[in-house]
Amino acid sequence: MTTAGGSLASSPHSPTETSDSQAHPHSFSSSFASDRTSQLPRSQTLLPTIPVAAETATMTTSPRTILFVTGNANKLKEVRAILLSSTQHTENANPAATPSFSVESQDLDVPEVQGTTEEVAKAKCKAAAEIVGGPCITEDTALAFEALGGLPGPYIKYFLKAVGLEGLNNMLAGFPSKRATAICTFAYSAGPGTEPLIFEGRTEGKIVQARGPTHFGWDPVFEPDEGEGKTYAEMDGVAKNKISHRYRALDKLRKYLLE
Ligand SMILES: O=c1nc[nH]c2c1ncn2[C@H]1C[C@H](O)[C@@H](COP(=O)(O)OP(=O)(O)OP(=O)(O)O)O1
Ligand SMILES: [Mg+2]
Numbered sequence: 001m002t003t004a005g006g007s008l009a010s011s012p013h014s015p016t017e018t019s020d021s022q023a024h025p026h027s028f029s030s031s032f033a034s035d036r037t038s039q040l041p042r043s044q045t046l047l048p049t050i051p052v053a054a055e056t057a058t059m060t061t062s063p064r065t066i067l068f069v070t071g072n073a074n075k076l077k078e079v080r081a082i083l084l085s086s087t088q089h090t091e092n093a094n095p096a097a098t099p100s101f102s103v104e105s106q107d108l109d110v111p112e113v114q115g116t117t118e119e120v121a122k123a124k125c126k127a128a129a130e131i132v133g134g135p136c137i138t139e140d141t142a143l144a145f146e147a148l149g150g151l152p153g154p155y156i157k158y159f160l161k162a163v164g165l166e167g168l169n170n171m172l173a174g175f176p177s178k179r180a181t182a183i184c185t186f187a188y189s190a191g192p193g194t195e196p197l198i199f200e201g202r203t204e205g206k207i208v209q210a211r212g213p214t215h216f217g218w219d220p221v222f223e224p225d226e227g228e229g230k231t232y233a234e235m236d237g238v239a240k241n242k243i244s245h246r247y248r249a250l251d252k253l254r255k256y257l258l259e
Helices: 017-023 075-087 117-132 157-169 237-243 245-258
Strands: 064-069 101-107 135-146 179-189 197-207 222-224
Touching: 064 117, 075 101, 075 135, 075 237, 075 245, 101 135, 117 135, 117 179, 117 197, 135 157, 179 222, 179 245, 222 245, 237 245
Parallel strands: 064 101, 064 135
Antiparallel strands: 135 179, 179 197, 197 222
């Protein structure tokens, strides 16, 4: 399965994608591009480099740069917030001694194959590493309905586009179970030709009628068990990032990169 181009400049008929791009105005400057990204075709949309915990960088070794290949501005925003808060709340009491990251991102139209969430994530990361010619991370988000044996799973983006938030509810109308699992899979490739490593995070919940702002994907219809009755969309960003599938996956990736 192939994405229909960069999500940040996607069709106005897609509320999900349109609101994603609203979260990230089209004001990206090529000055944000690294040496590596500036060598890539000009048609590729560049997202700004986001320094994480830059204030600690001067006291330690220079920050490690992670290239995050994604077309989704909301993912990038959450990754930045989670990494920043993990740095602030690290078990290490001395912030100056805390290793820091800088996250750089690039929107590439990477082929997304069919398969399990893990197969899809690995293939996407492999392809991205070939294109960028170096290390990178990618992220895949799946929403697995218990009643449907795990579907839509990694195909949630296409289901959401096709049937909308109400349609996701209607798909479960004939089933007693509304249970769903949000799954985030980060894949890290050390470079072209290397097998990507997988870091997965899961959050359990159920599918409900849409409640809350419609900024980000299926947030309004997913009520996590740990959300005190709120949907992801009704929770503030800090609360979501404490229990989210993305937080859990990124926590594993962060620990691996700091090893
Ligand atoms: O926390 C989330 N809360 C609500 N919705 C979410 C979340 N995270 C991803 N989503 C949506 C975006 C897309 O409709 C689908 C995942 O598809 P997925 O291919 O992983 O994302 P994408 O194509 O937008 O970005 P990328 O360029 O990183 O592949 O679920
Ligand atoms: Mg995608």
